[in-house]
Amino acid sequence: xxxxxxxxxxxxxxxxxxxxxxxxxxxxxxxxxxxxxxxxxxxxxxxxxxxxxxxxxxxxxxxxxxxxxxxxxxxxxxxxxxxxxxxxxxxxxxxxxxxxxxxxxxxxxxxxxxxxxxxxxxxxxxxxxxxxxxxxxxxxxxxxxxxxxxxxxxxxxxxxxxxxxxxxxxxxxxxxxxxxxxxxxxxxxxxxxxxxxxxxxxxxxxxxxxxxxxxxxxxxxxxxxxxxxxxxxxxxxxxxxxxxxxxxxxxxxxxxxxxxxxxxxxxxxxxxxxxxxxxxxxxxxxxxxxxxxxxxxxxxxxxxxxxxx
Amino acid sequence: xxxxxxxxxxxxxxxxxxxxxxxxxxxxxxxxxxxxxxxxxxxxxxxxxxxxxxxxxxxxxxxxxxxxxxxxxxxxxxxxxxxxxxxxxxxxxxxxxxxxxxxxxxxxxxxxxxxxxxxxxxxxxxxxxxxxxxxxxxxxxxxxxxxxxxxxxxxxxxxxxxxxxxxxxxxxxxxxxxxxxxxxxxxxxxxxxxxxxxxxxxxxxxxxxxxxxxxxxxxxxxxxxxxxxxxxxxxxxxxxxxxxxxxxxxxxxxxxxxxxxxxxxxxxxxxxxxxxxxxxxxxxxxxxxxxxxxxxxxxxxxxxxxxxx
Amino acid sequence: xxxxxxxxxxxxxxxxxxxxxxxxxxxxxxxxxxxxxxxxxxxxxxxxxxxxxxxxxxxxxxxxxxxxxxxxxxxxxxxxxxxxxxxxxxxxxxxxxxxxxxxxxxxxxxxxxxxxxxxxxxxxxxxxxxxxxxxxxxxxxxxxxxxxxxxxxxxxxxxxxxxxxxxxxxxxxxxxxxxxxxxxxxxxxxxxxxxxxxxxxxxxxxxxxxxxxxxxxxxxxxxxxxxxxxxxxxxxxxxxxxxxxxxxxxxxxxxxxxxxxxxxxxxxxxxxxxxxxxxxxxxxxxxxxxxxxxxxxxxxxxxxxxxxx
Numbered sequence: 001x002x003x004x005x006x007x008x009x010x011x012x013x014x015x016x017x018x019x020x021x022x023x024x025x026x027x028x029x030x031x032x033x034x035x036x037x038x039x040x041x042x043x044x045x046x047x048x049x050x051x052x053x054x055x056x057x058x059x060x061x062x063x064x065x066x067x068x069x070x071x072x073x074x075x076x077x078x079x080x081x082x083x084x085x086x087x088x089x090x091x092x093x094x095x096x097x098x099x100x101x102x103x104x105x106x107x108x109x110x111x112x113x114x115x116x117x118x119x120x121x122x123x124x125x126x127x128x129x130x131x132x133x134x135x136x137x138x139x140x141x142x143x144x145x146x147x148x149x150x151x152x153x154x155x156x157x158x159x160x161x162x163x164x165x166x167x168x169x170x171x172x173x174x175x176x177x178x179x180x181x182x183x184x185x186x187x188x189x190x191x192x193x194x195x196x197x198x199x200x201x202x203x204x205x206x207x208x209x210x211x212x213x214x215x216x217x218x219x220x221x222x223x224x225x226x227x228x229x230x231x232x233x234x235x236x237x238x239x240x241x242x243x244x245x246x247x248x249x250x251x252x253x254x255x256x257x258x259x260x261x262x263x264x265x266x267x268x269x270x271x272x273x274x275x276x277x278x279x280x281x282x283x284x285x286x287x288x289x290x291x292x293x294x295x296x297x298x299x300x301x302x303x304x305x306x307x308x309x
Numbered sequence: 310x311x312x313x314x315x316x317x318x319x320x321x322x323x324x325x326x327x328x329x330x331x332x333x334x335x336x337x338x339x340x341x342x343x344x345x346x347x348x349x350x351x352x353x354x355x356x357x358x359x360x361x362x363x364x365x366x367x368x369x370x371x372x373x374x375x376x377x378x379x380x381x382x383x384x385x386x387x388x389x390x391x392x393x394x395x396x397x398x399x400x401x402x403x404x405x406x407x408x409x410x411x412x413x414x415x416x417x418x419x420x421x422x423x424x425x426x427x428x429x430x431x432x433x434x435x436x437x438x439x440x441x442x443x444x445x446x447x448x449x450x451x452x453x454x455x456x457x458x459x460x461x462x463x464x465x466x467x468x469x470x471x472x473x474x475x476x477x478x479x480x481x482x483x484x485x486x487x488x489x490x491x492x493x494x495x496x497x498x499x500x501x502x503x504x505x506x507x508x509x510x511x512x513x514x515x516x517x518x519x520x521x522x523x524x525x526x527x528x529x530x531x532x533x534x535x536x537x538x539x540x541x542x543x544x545x546x547x548x549x550x551x552x553x554x555x556x557x558x559x560x561x562x563x564x565x566x567x568x569x570x571x572x573x574x575x576x577x578x579x580x581x582x583x584x585x586x587x588x589x590x591x592x593x594x595x596x597x598x599x600x601x602x603x604x605x606x607x608x609x610x611x612x613x614x615x616x617x618x
Numbered sequence: 619x620x621x622x623x624x625x626x627x628x629x630x631x632x633x634x635x636x637x638x639x640x641x642x643x644x645x646x647x648x649x650x651x652x653x654x655x656x657x658x659x660x661x662x663x664x665x666x667x668x669x670x671x672x673x674x675x676x677x678x679x680x681x682x683x684x685x686x687x688x689x690x691x692x693x694x695x696x697x698x699x700x701x702x703x704x705x706x707x708x709x710x711x712x713x714x715x716x717x718x719x720x721x722x723x724x725x726x727x728x729x730x731x732x733x734x735x736x737x738x739x740x741x742x743x744x745x746x747x748x749x750x751x752x753x754x755x756x757x758x759x760x761x762x763x764x765x766x767x768x769x770x771x772x773x774x775x776x777x778x779x780x781x782x783x784x785x786x787x788x789x790x791x792x793x794x795x796x797x798x799x800x801x802x803x804x805x806x807x808x809x810x811x812x813x814x815x816x817x818x819x820x821x822x823x824x825x826x827x828x829x830x831x832x833x834x835x836x837x838x839x840x841x842x843x844x845x846x847x848x849x850x851x852x853x854x855x856x857x858x859x860x861x862x863x864x865x866x867x868x869x870x871x872x873x874x875x876x877x878x879x880x881x882x883x884x885x886x887x888x889x890x891x892x893x894x895x896x897x898x899x900x901x902x903x904x905x906x907x908x909x910x911x912x913x914x915x916x917x918x919x920x921x922x923x924x925x926x927x
Contacts (some may be wrong), residue, residue: 057403060385073383274398373719595852
């Protein structure tokens with residue numbers, strides 16, 4: 001695999017291979033003896049994190065992953081303000097220029113849908129060895145987030161088939177949610193329950209994708225009912241900064257709501273949360289949202305190992 | 310010691326131990342042979358510098374200290390703008406999330422009093438191994454600055470007891486000054502002379518602390534008299550950005566004022582200065598303000614060694 | 619050589635020595651066996667990149683160069699906003715303070731002409747071992763850019779004497795162009811053709827420098843004629859952000875214009891471009907502008923090796 005651009009590029013086999021690699025790396029990391037070898041495995045290689053939109057969490061995740069493999073991370077926190085983009089340079093020229101410094105990988109975050117694909121195209125056109133990893137392109141994709149979500153499901157409930165997934169919150173704007181749905185639809189007997197206020201429903205592109213692939217889904221505004229049937233509850237924030245409003249459905253999950261949830265189920269959230277999950281359930285063993293972040297580092301380490309070798 | 314949160318947490322014994330460690334590290338650093346070992350002593354460990362308020366000097370001090378021990382520093386220059394805080398995430402959640410990447414230490418700068426304590430609380434509540442170091446929490450504390458100040462006094466005049474300390478400038482707003490007074494009051498026969506315009510006098514909390522602990526102090530507006538008696542002159546900038554105004558007392562120290570100062574005394578300043586110390590005395594051997602910064606790196610190396618092992 | 623402050627400081631011999639070093643380092647870098655040794659040659663040393671004006675490209679070039687030699691790069695992307703400069707600290711004090719952390723080199727970018735010289739002066743006055751490299755001081759100089767340009771000429775056409783150089787675009791504001799002209803005038807039988815709209819002509823200082831040193835030059839607005847005679851075409855962007863306007867002469871180079879250019883000639887540009895070179899000629903082997911950037915990393919590695927040893 002050269003570039004990581006979108007969730008759809010991964011076949012089921014590739015996903016399973018990636019997760020086995022992730023488990024392997026995690027095993028090495030957690031073994032004091034073996035950790036040393038792991039931490040020099042990509043020594044001498046460089047990772048550039050070019051963030052046109054600030055996102056310190058994603059950046060720290062990638063930079064930690066790189067550093068834990070011995071790579072040197074070099075970044076810009078806000079390329080939109082700090083780079084030649086200010087002077088009117090195209091993204092293609094910027095990427096073309098950065099490739100001259102010979103980074104093994106460029107992790108790109110951009111506000112524009114398709115930015116990572118543009119970047120990959122210029123890399124390939126000129127034959128550079130640099131890999132592009134899409135770390136979010138506006139309302140487009142954030143494939144490493146989707147992969148870490150999927151890895152979390154696998155790790156938490158032990159399987160990726162036969163799952164009822166309740167996806168709730170701002171489904172209209174959730175890039176994360178959309179990528180996850182694409183990825184999960186590669187597996188068997190997945191059922192989706194989409195829970196959102198009427199004005200924040202899942203977009204037609206996803207709905208059509210599910211119909212085409214004959215994947216079961218329902219749409220509801222009844223949270224209690226949804227929580228009862230879920231194996232995985234994937235919760236999201238209402239993105240008020242993108243104009244989303246929710247004044248119709250209460251989507252808050254706390255101790256009381258967790259009584260409805262199966263003992264073997266898990267609650268996930270890409271974070272940040274702004275009240276839709278109460279901190280009172282952070283210690284509940286079914287709350288997997290912080291473990292999700294931890295899984296992100298290991299998944300990204302596996303991806304870096306894959307594209308940088 | 311797990312976290313470094315406030316000056317008061319250190320006992321006299323702990324301070325003396327820390328300064329011995331600092332001297333030891335300094336010795337290793339300055340010996341070309343031994344430096345190599347020092348520079349790999351925390352190899353493989355990661356330091357996060359999360360600065361909600363920009364402060365490149367403090368950040369470079371910590372990052373240099375970390376790098377000189379072989380740690381990998383990863384930072385954000387302005388987390389207030391570049392992180393999930395923008396989306397309304399609580400500090401607790403942000404710290405909780407950053408801990409998932411397994412940094413050995415998070416160096417936190419924040420505009421809000423108590424931020425570092427909040428951070429430490431969430432770390433402890435969930436049992437993470439990450440240490441929190443407070444690198445300034447608004448008008449609250451900046452304990453590593455206070456420690457480097459104290460270390461400078463020890464190094465420059467050879468003792469921490471029997472000292473007359475003249476503290477001058479913006480005493481109402483100087484976080485540094487307040488932390489230093491707390492720390493020094495753990496030692497014997499310290500006398501303070503507080504020199505400031507009437508509107509920028511030391512706050513009641515410190516005054517009461519001194520009274521309770523029976524520590525001698527006087528307040529004055531007479532600089533000449535104060536300079537004559539000082540063993541340590543600790544000078545500060547009037548913080549106009551916080552609304553401080555000084556139009557009553559001239560607090561400028563230059564060649565002329567230094568004639569009043571004892572030959573064995575020392576002039577300190579946390580810097581930046583904006584005119585209250587003239588550059589004409591930078592070469593005076595009693596001017597210790599740049600050596601203070603150098604001491605800061607070594608003190609922080611000792612603290613990192615302590616919390617990250 | 620202690621500091622790198624301006625193009626004029628280099629003698630012809632020093633330039634030739636630097637380019638031999640650059641070729642040598644490049645050879646090591648491109649040899650998988652020898653690369654390892656190169657990448658640890660400055661291990662344990664620290665580079666500070668203090669950028670008062672953001673410029674992610676120059677910063678990444680220096681940081682990559684440093685990292686590829688085993689140095690640890692620590693930077694600020696926008697010291698004007700993130701440092702003590704906000705509180706009114708002088709540049710001299712800031713540099714004086716940063717030196718206390720013992721960086722082997724400070725790479726300084728500043729908006730003010732003469733900033734790097736000021737920095738070097740304070741370093742020398744107090745006897746620090748830190749080197750200063752000027753990475754651009756406003757309308758002043760950007761010597762490492764000039765050196766990489768010269769190295770590119772040498773590498774692309776094999777010589778630095780007997781060259782006709784067509785310099786086109788915004789000659790009034792192009793710091794890069796001015797530095798290059800200074801450097802090239804140290805070589806034999808150089809002829810310049812300056813091509814610009816009347817309002818953006820080369821400044822008198824350069825014109826006088828050429829007259830004094832008896833170097834041939836012509837000024838023209840006829841692009842076609844100029845392209846035909848060129849061995850090197852050095853193209854630049856009209857700096858509209860500095861108020862430059864060009865509404866008289868078409869300075870766009872595309873496939874059609876390249877028909878006029880000699881087969882052994884080369885087209886260079888410091889980038890970013892904003893339309894004055896069409897992407898349709900990026901694959902033309904005479905287009906050297908991206909190779910220029912690559913050469914920049916190697917030139918800077920050679921400079922770092924030189925000043926940090």
